[in-house]
Amino acid sequence: MKINPNIWELKPSATLAINEKVKSLRSQGASVVHFGFGQSPFPIYEDIVAALKKEAANNNYLPSLGLLELREAISSYLQKWHDLNYPSDTIFIGPGSKELLYQTILILEGTFLIPQGSWVSYLPQIKARGGDFIILPTESDSDYKLDAVTLASYCQSNPEIQKTVILNSPNNPTGAVYTSEELEGLAGVCREYGLVVLSDEIYSRISFNSVTAPSIASYYPERTFIFSGISKIFSAGGYRCGFMAIPQDLVHLRSSFQSLFSETFSAVASPVQYAALTAFRGSDGLDAYIKRNAEILNLIGTYVFKELSAAGILCTKPQGAFYMMVDFSPFQQKLNGLNLYSSESIASYFLDQLGVALLPGSDFYFPTEKPIFRLAFVDFMGADWPREAGAEEGVSAIKKYSPKIVEGVAKLVAFCKS
Ligand SMILES: Cc1ncc(COP(=O)(O)O)c(C=O)c1O
Numbered sequence: 001m002k003i004n005p006n007i008w009e010l011k012p013s014a015t016l017a018i019n020e021k022v023k024s025l026r027s028q029g030a031s032v033v034h035f036g037f038g039q040s041p042f043p044i045y046e047d048i049v050a051a052l053k054k055e056a057a058n059n060n061y062l063p064s065l066g067l068l069e070l071r072e073a074i075s076s077y078l079q080k081w082h083d084l085n086y087p088s089d090t091i092f093i094g095p096g097s098k099e100l101l102y103q104t105i106l107i108l109e110g111t112f113l114i115p116q117g118s119w120v121s122y123l124p125q126i127k128a129r130g131g132d133f134i135i136l137p138t139e140s141d142s143d144y145k146l147d148a149v150t151l152a153s154y155c156q157s158n159p160e161i162q163k164t165v166i167l168n169s170p171n172n173p174t175g176a177v178y179t180s181e182e183l184e185g186l187a188g189v190c191r192e193y194g195l196v197v198l199s200d201e202i203y204s205r206i207s208f209n210s211v212t213a214p215s216i217a218s219y220y221p222e223r224t225f226i227f228s229g230i231s232k233i234f235s236a237g238g239y240r241c242g243f244m245a246i247p248q249d250l251v252h253l254r255s256s257f258q259s260l261f262s263e264t265f266s267a268v269a270s271p272v273q274y275a276a277l278t279a280f281r282g283s284d285g286l287d288a289y290i291k292r293n294a295e296i297l298n299l300i301g302t303y304v305f306k307e308l309s310a311a312g313i314l315c316t317k318p319q320g321a322f323y324m325m326v327d328f329s330p331f332q333q334k335l336n337g338l339n340l341y342s343s344e345s346i347a348s349y350f351l352d353q354l355g356v357a358l359l360p361g362s363d364f365y366f367p368t369e370k371p372i373f374r375l376a377f378v379d380f381m382g383a384d385w386p387r388e389a390g391a392e393e394g395v396s397a398i399k400k401y402s403p404k405i406v407e408g409v410a411k412l413v414a415f416c417k418s
Contacts, residue, residue: 170320
């Protein structure tokens with residue numbers, strides 16, 4: 001049987017392999033700290049669950065582009081939280097931002113630019129449609145954020161082709177957040193060379209230094225597509241509901257998206273869209289809930305960063321989302337002494353020998369021989385944490401409510417010191 005070679009060549013990621021291994025170890029009763037897990041640890045806010053329940057009997061197919069009230073609510077949400085003007089006719093709903101991103105990649109021609117230190121799924125999606133891509137270099141000094149000079153130099157050498165850059169802030173896997181100045185600089189280059197920007201803003205309100213992370217759409221609205229949803233900010237990943245907002249200048253693409261949606265997923269489940277409506281309309285209670293969740297993540301991320309840095313591991317400083325990169329280069333000799341030469345083999349060793357799961361940097365576009373990993377600090381039950389800010393903070397609270405985090409950090413530190 002002949003298979004589309006673009007699909008045939010897709011390999012299961014190392015991330016998947018680690019997750020499977022953690023599951024199997026845990027089912028055998030082993031104690032594993034899962035720093036590979038990338039799901040929000042908090043329960044879904046009760047009003048959102050109630051909205052889903054209320055619509056459970058709703059068996060109508062909704063329009064392919066999504067429920068109009070929901071698209072209007074998201075338009076107001078983008079205005080309120082990000083000061084962005086994306087009218088409801090530029091906003092589309094899909095079964096997760098991941099699917100919407102894929103459909104956009106299907107629609108766009110040209111070369112896709114991925115900064116080193118980006119989300120694992122971008123490249124497989126591009127490969128699945130047989131697209132051209134390039135991984136742009138980034139530096140640890142700037143927490144692996146793409147800089148304007150690097151982008152400009154690539155564009156200068158490749159002026160003719162259509163180029164689409166994929167940006168993600170707050171970032172998975174680094175936890176970095178682009179500043180307004182950095183985005184303004186990138187926007188200048190994008191404008192000069194007519195780039196399309198796919199701005200993945202799925203963690204926008206899980207931002208530790210400001211209420212929301214800045215968006216490049218503030219500086220380059222004419223060609224920025226925004227992707228977000230309810231998976232991370234509203235902790236509802238399993239509901240599978242995301243949105244995209246396309247630039248007003250490109251609103252003619254709407255019919256292409258509409259056709260593609262209607263010929264593929266049809267529409268997102270009706271009850272889920274009503275639940276998302278409650279999420280995006282928001283309320284004081286929900287806003288306070290999201291803010292407190294971000295505070296807890298900040299507390300834990302800062303703790304992990306401090307402890308691991310003090311042990312000599314090179315870490316990106318989490319400024320948003322729930323991840324950081326941890327680089328064991330200072331321990332290269334020790335790792336080589338154990339016959340470990342790739343991030344995949346080291347991740348496997350850490351899991352088998354320390355009971356700590358980290359994801360290899362090779363899945364995030366780092367060279368396979370670099371001993372760098374993504375650490376997700378969400379192996380805890382968010383519901384256990386007190387809801388009032390400042391009620392209990394500091395290391396004692398982390399020990400009490402997120403003991404697995406403390407255990408995992410201690411194991412990595414002990415490895416470095418041994
Ligand atoms: C950076 C990034 N983008 C997109 C997604 C996909 O989110 P969704 O659940 O909306 O498909 C994830 C989920 O892990 C993510 O980390």
